[in-house]
Amino acid sequence: MSQLRARRAGLLVGTVICIFIFLYLRNPTPEEPEEAPTYPVVVECGFYPDELCSALFEGKGAASQIAKFCKNPYGSQILAHLHTPGNCSRISQGLHFITRPLSAEEGNFSLAYIITIHKELAMxxxxxxAIYVPQNVYCIHVDEKAPKKYKSAVQTLVNCFENIFISSKREKVVYTGFTRLQADINCMKDLVYSKYRWNYVINLCGQDFPIKTNKEIINYIKSKWSGKNITPGVIQSPNSKSKTSPSDSEFTLKGNIYASPNKGFKGEPPHNLTIYSGSAYFVLTRKFVDFVLTDIRAKDLLRWSKDIHSPEQHYWVTLNRLKDAPGATPNAGWEGNVRAIKWKKEEGTGHDGCKGHYAQEACVYGPGDLPWLIQSPSLFANKFEPSTDPLVVTCLERRHRLQVLRQAEVPAEPHWHFQQQGHFNMKLNR
Known part of the structure; x- marks a missing residue:
């Protein structure tokens, strides 16, 4: 009886808190100055707090305050599926994976993904x-330094899908080091030799999340970059201080400023290449990937890159500026809405400030950043830390799935829907 009473007491407390949240968000009193309310150390917001997410997307300050005290709503559920013995059908359905192409257009245009990860398994x-559809193919690079339990859980998930695999060669990835670039190259080799035919490859890390659907990503590529690679970057002005010298190993990346062209390197670049600087993240054509893996200039540049700082910020953009490279964009600059990032140095000009906190000069998003994120034209956003602000990814994910299902041209399977709980469905900005 004592256990039963304890359960009833817990349910009662949870219900009272949920009612409080609902009434607080639905009945704000803007005419009076808001005082900082007192909250419990941790608030159980419910597994799927759609009303709270909706308020966050609308930029309501009270919602952001409440969100700071919410537990991770589904991290434990995700981990339970990966650590509990069961068949693959239970895993794919329990984790709400899309299991059929959602339109003819998407079915005929396959994307390849490279995802480098080392922590935040639930994320x-x-x-x-969020990015999975059965016609795409996914290479997962798990950092060789990751714990065994982490690797085992990823392997359990990967084993349930023919089009997802772990990179055959794994690196001990070091931030700003050559191994970060090599990890992408390793996956590219696996993707080229896989049985899957794909049109473009996109690389991501474990702190990224899509803010566009698969259909929207394809439409963006076709309409803006048909047959072209997207590698945002430029030649830096000659008077910029070099940040790529091997002796500058303690340099912390700041914004989009990386290096002046061919200044401060250990040696001259091979083939008299002009070194460009830009994003480590890309959208590349299949033909360009073949070029990267076979062209003598690309191979020599890769060897030369072992001696420079953050080579991934130079390698892709430099090769894509070669006029004879497949899908090259020799005259491109920072064009290409691949990734939304709030850099600290751009606060007040490029964005309205970070509502979470900065790490390596980039914003780790908080709940208050959600209105900015959903208005961004970019395909993906970075950085997210569910362990710090779990509702940010939760809300984005639920909004993303509703958009995916709304755009689908086939009937939705029941398990594609996330479980609904609450008084209202989350509102979307159309």
Missing amino acids: FVQLLR
Whole structure:
């Protein structure tokens, strides 16, 4: 009886808190100055707090305050599926993976993904199921330094899908080091030799999340970059201080400023190449990937890159500026809405400030950043830390799935829907 009473007491407390949240968000009093309310150390917001997410997307300050005290709503559920013995059908359905192409257009245009991960297992699953469709192919690079339990859980998930695999060669990835670039190259080799035919490859890390659907990503590529690679970057002015010298190993990346062209390197670049600087993240054509893996200039540049700082910020953009490279964009600059990032140095000009906190000069998003994120034209956003602000990814994921199902041209399977709980469905900005 004592256990039963304890359960009833817990349910009663949870119900009271949920009612409080609902009434607080639905009945704001803007005419009076808001005082900082007192909250419990942790609030159980319910597994699927759609009303709270909706308020966050609308930019309501009270919602952001409440969200700070919410537990991770589904991290434990995701991990339970990966650590509990069961068949693959139970895993794919329990984790709400899309299991059929959602339109003819999408079925005829396959994307390849490279995802490098080392932590935040639940976040990885949320990212993967957001971008997953059966006609795409996914290479997962798990950092060789990751714990055995982490690797085992990823392997359990990967084993349930023919079009997802772990990179055959894994690196001990070091931030700003050559191994970060090599990890992408390793996956590219696996993707080229896989049985899957794909049109473009996109690389991501475990702190990324899509803010566009698979259909929207394809439409963006076709309409803006048909047959072209997207590698945002430029030649830096000659008077910029070099940040790529091997002796500058303690340099912390700041914004989009990386290096001046061919200044401060250990040696001259091979083939008299002009070194460009830009994003480590890309959208590349299949033909360009073949070029990267076979062209003598690309091979020599890769060897030369072992001696420079953050080579991934130079390698892709430099090769894509070669006029004879497949899908090259020799005259491109920072064009290409691949990734939304709030850089600290751009606060007040490029964005309205970070509502979470900065790490390596980039914003780790908080709930208050959600209105900015959903208005961004970019395909993906970075950075997210569910362990710090779990509702940010949760809300984005639920909004993303509703958009996916709304755009689908086939009947939705029951398990494609996330469980609904609450008084209202989450509102979307159309």
